[in-house]
Amino acid sequence: MNWFRTIAFRTLFYILSVPIVATTPIAGLFGQRVLIAHSDRWSRLHRFLMRRVLGITPRIEGVIPTGQYLFVAKHEAMYETLELQLQLGSPAMVLKRELMRIPLWGWSAVKYGAIVVDREASSKALRALMREAAAVRATGRSVIVYAEGTRVPHGESPPLRSGFAGLYKALNLPVVPIALDSGRLLPKKGPKRSGVITIRIGAPIPPGLPRRDAEARVHAAINVLNQP
Template sequence: MAAIRSLLFMLVFYGLTVPWVIAALVGAARGDKAMHSVIYAWVRFHRWCARAILGIRVEIEGTIPDGQYLFAAKHQAMFETLDFLNLLDTPAPVLKKELTGIPGWGWLAKRYGGIAVDRSGGAGAMRIMLKRTREVLADGRSVVIFPEGTRVLPGETPPLQAGFAGLYKMVGLPVVPIAIRSGHVWPRNKWVKYPGVVTFRFFEPIPTGLPRAEIEARVHRLINDFELE
């Protein structure tokens, strides 16, 4: 049954994503507000497909704070990369550069405010990422980053990537750690999805100005809260 549901999800969601991307491109020609409206309708559609077709629902633990923050989250599935647009107020996501090469979608991701990072680009790539981040922050938007760098399997707790501490120091914003449990229903690199609950656990903001070792240790511990239970 899970395989049948997953196949139906792929046909419905990905099939209808193509006209949605076209609609967003048309909206972009009219301005960011029109484009954003289409994008938010698309991510709500994604949430609906996950619930109605796959039987996956979302639970929130803790309080989602208002204001401008650096949100640092666990990353186990593609699900949360889209659902953050449902949960937060126009967040600017840090995403791998390869995603911006997807025809149509990649251009929209950059136009929306996505902060592309070339993980093999060294110091030059970091400077470009920080420049783009400053532009986003000037608009009053929050930033979402997956500080471990990539999707991981449930139970895995890799160290944070070096770029996180640099971003924390540069943006000067409190950090909101988010533990996420999603990999059990949306397995990495597998097309079959399973019914269940995706849980977002929001923690209290961590203040600015902490030494690198301390901020990395606190964020790493909190985003892996589910893994350490």
């Protein structure tokens, strides 16, 4: 049954995603607000199929704060990259530079409000990151980053990437850590399983802390659900 649901979900999601993704550059021509609304349709499609086909629902623990924040989330599956955009009110995303090279999609991501990070973490890349982060902060929009750099299997807790420190300094915003356990039901390989994914909203961490303190507190908070 799990394999049947997995195949059905993948088939429906990718087929129904084609017209949404293909028309994203067109939506971008009409401004950021239209592009965000268009992108949210994709997230809602994903949520609907997750619930109806895979039998997966989210459970929110804690309170999503109002205002401008830097959200830092655990990353175990594609699930959270779409679900959290809906839950958090479409924050600007931090994306790796490789994704920006995708024709048209990369342009659309910039129009959406993406902040680009370079894994090489050179001084030039860090300065560019800080400029982009400062520009987003000036708009009053929140930002979300998956600070471990890539999706990791449930139960693992790699260190935060160096880009987090630069982003934390540039934005000078309270940090809201988000822990989740999507990898339990949505492993990268093998069939997906039905159930409840917990999304735990942590207590805000103030800006201006020393780098090591900020990283240690965020890392601990996003991994509190990290039980194998």
